[in-house]
Every structure is written in structure tokens, then in C-alpha cells.
Amino acid sequence: MRVFVTGATGALGGHLVPGLVAAGHDVTATTRTPGKTARLREAGAEPVVLDGLDRAAVIAAVGDAAPDVIVHQMTALGNDASGFRNVDRLFAATNELRTRGTDNLLDAADMVGVRRVVAQSYAGAGPERRPGTRLKTEEDPIDWKPLKSATQAPAAIRHVEEAVPARAREGVVLRYGGFYGPGASQPLLDAVRKRRVPLIGGGTGICSFIEITDAAAATLAAIEGGAPGLYNIVDDDPAPVAEWLPYLAEVVGAKPPLRLPAWLVQPLAGPFIVTQMTGSRGYSNEKAKKELGWEPRYASWREGFRAWVA
Template structure:
């Protein structure tokens, strides 16, 4: 199939484009940076330099490629260091998730592209009820104020892509880790800058970067429209996974802070995720996409990542 991949030089795109090419697909891949064109060509794609917020340019590029599938992976997270002010950190990405999504959907309509696969996140789930969520569970109606615009942008993709594209799919990735995807996480653990806050009772779901790319490839080829959790098999509380990551990284055990002290230091969003976060189930993706993670647990995935 002809596949148009946006954000193709990002952490996930760097694995997805070669995977699509190896599977026999004809790939057109975008970047905002002319200096990255050669990298895309080496990965087997036809490169296009385009800004996802330039509506006319996006429509022209998609119409020229005439893709059967569009994959939306546009983000702007290279400088992410702290999450004390989430909406400031994600401001550019939020634009890509709203205006950028609208531009791609308009382009898909003009090009006759039925299938659109977009990046979502499992942070949308309500921080109440059971510890492990399925796709039909309620989403968060009371986001932390410092993250309200970011959560709204994720919800926008969640809602708009399946409603607008004839075959719209949103992949709710868990916390992505692996080379190039979360180097700040290991760096923070080694510097003891990432403490367990408030008992670490929040549940997290992870997904290794190549597993996320494999799920995206599966969604290009099959699966009914809708949303899918793309996570491993092992949701776990912060108090379990964070000390384990420190151990395999050769770091000292993480510090422990009460929630009241964590708020001014790390921000309300981080405290909420560490104390109230909810994991999610991948059963729907396994069944309908015919996908399963190579790293069934973050335990083995963390070991391979840090030692690699």
C-alpha cells in the first residue's frame, strides 16, 4: 500500500518507516527539517519537507502522494525536560494534535484516503475506578489544571480521527521507552532526580519503542476504526517499576517524597500520575490488530534498553 507518514524522523517514526518498507509498502515520509531528508531516503521512503501546520502544503503533499493510509506521528518533544508546566512543554505538540490533525484529515478527504492512523496516549483515562482501563472506560473529566490544554489536545485526536476519517484509528500508547524515546527518564533516575512520590501508588502502562512501531504497522494493515490501547502486558505501580529501573540502570534507589513536598518540586501533574495514574489493557489490540508486544513486561524491556 501507499503510506504517508508524518513525523517520520521522530522516535517512533525512525522504527516505523523501515518496518513499513520491509513489509512491502510504498512510503512517503515527512520532516520539517531539510537536513533529515537523507535519513528518510536511506530508510526506504520518499522524503517530503513540510510543516504540519501549513494546511496548503500538507494538502498538496498528500494529494501528490495519493496514499491509501496516512499515519499521524507529529510531535515536538525534543526539548522536554520537566513536567512542572505541562501545557508549556507540550504547546507546540498540542498545535500539531489539533490544527495538524485537522490539516491531515482535510488532506485525506481531498486525496480520497480512507484510513488514518493517529498517535494518542493513555493519559486520557479517568484517575478513578479500577486500576486497569479498557478502551470503553471513561476518560478524565477533571485534568490537572497545568495539563488541561494538553489533555484536551489528546482528547481531540481521540474524538476527531475516528469520527472524520472513514477508517480512523487512534493508538493510545502507554509511556514509551527505549533508545531515543525516553533518555531523560534514565538520566533522571541516575541523577536521583525522579523520586517516588506519595507512596507511588499510581499505575503506569509502558510500551517499548519498537513494539509501539510494530503496533502502528499492524494498524496500517488491519483493524476496525476506533481507539486501541498500545501497551505491554504488565501495568505496575510507580513504587514497583521506578526502583527496578534504578536497579538495572546501576543507580541508587530513588528518593521518596510525600505528595505535599512533591507538588512544588515536580508539579501537580507528576504527583497525580505517581499517586492516581491508571494503567490499561492491550487485549483489544492483541485481538483486532493481531499484534503482541515483543517485550511483554517493562522488566525485560528495561533490561534490554538500559544494557543496550
């Protein structure tokens, strides 16, 4: 097929583009940075420099490529952990790409007659209003706890999850867990090594992870088949922060994380980080495994973390 991948030089795109080429697809891959086009060409794709917020340019680029599938992986994420004190400010550019950028791609898909649109979402975009241990499925309603500094980011995620299935001929939204692995989340490793990631308030929040090459494999499966709709792309082993964070510290050879009460951390880290580490829920991957025919190579972050650090 002809596949148009936006955000192709991001963490996931670095694995997805070579995978698509290896599978025999004709890939057009976009980046905002001219200096990254050589990397895309070396991977076997036709590079295009594109601003996802430029509607006319997006429509023209999609028209030139005439793809069967558009893959929406556009983000503008940085590595400044201190920015989580104000999540909306930190994610401002990404929020625009997930709202206006998504609409631009959907407009282009409609005009060009693109069959399928596969878009990136996130498992855990906001802390839960009603925390619990039961895993969230694709059928569960979004019920994030409202925070003053994190309203636009969850709203942008919601826009992707609602607009793509509603407007695309075949709209697929992949709700990824937390990325780790080659080319992903290096700042987390560095911070854990320096004991800069404390265990907050007991670490009762449940996290769902996905190793980055497993995420790319799931994306390839969603490009090639599966019914339209929403899929949780996570591993088989959601776990509380109190379990995975000390384990990661052990794997990287660091001392155990500091244990700090929530009231002490919140003025410095902000309410988003505190509530995420104490009130998030895990996600189920049963639908993706059943309907996409996909299985994560790293069924648990335990084996995945060790492979990552090795």
C-alpha cells in the same frame, strides 16, 4: 500500499519507516527539518519537508503522494522535565499539531480520498479523577482530573481520539503507553542514574509502558488491517511507580530512588507530576491483541528495561 507518514523522524517513526519499507510498502515520510531528509531517504522512504500546521502545504503534499494510508505521528516534544510544572506550556506546539495538524491531515485525506488514517494518542494523558486498580479499556470514558496547568494537553488528545474516527473513512487511533527503548526516553535513564526521579507519595500511580519497537510493530499492524476505532497499545504488565521505578534504578546500577512526600515535591515539580505518580491508572491491551493480531515482544517492562539498558 502507499503510506504517508508524518512526524517520521520522531522516536517511533525511526522504527516504523524501515518496517514499512521492509514490508514492501511505498513510503512518503515527512519531517519539519531539512537536515533529516537524508536519514529518511536512507531508510527507503521519499522524504518531504512539511509543516503540519500549514494546511495548504499538507493538502498539496498528500495530493502529490496519493496515499492509501496516512499515519499521523506529528509531535514537538522536548526533553525539559522541569517543563511539567506547566504542561500546557511544555506541550503547546504538540497541542497545535494534535488539533490543527490533525484537522489539516483529515481535510487532506477527505480531498484526496485516503482510505485509512492512523493517528497517535497517549495512554495516560491526564491523572485520573477516580484512581483505581482496574485496567482501562477502550470503552471506558475519558475521566481525567482537571488541573489548571494541564487543560489544553488532555483536550488535544481528546480531539485526536474523537476527530479521527468520526471524520476519516477508516479512522484508527493508537493510544500508546509510555515509550522506552532504542531512541526513546533517554532523559529518563539519565535522570534515574542521577537519582533525580523521586518516588512521590508512595508511588501508587499505575503506569502502562510499551517498548518502542513493539509500538512500531503495532502501528504496522494497524496500517495493514484491523477494524477502525481506538486501541490501547501497551504491554501486558501495568505497574505502580513504586514497583517499576526502583527496578529501573537497579537495572541502570543506580541507588534506589529518593522517597519524598507529595506536599514537599508539588511546589517544585508541579501538580501534574505528583498526581500522575500517585493517581494514574493502567490500560488493557486485550482489544489490540485480539483485533490487530499483535503481541508485544516485551510482554513486561521488566524484560524490556533490561534489554533497553544492556
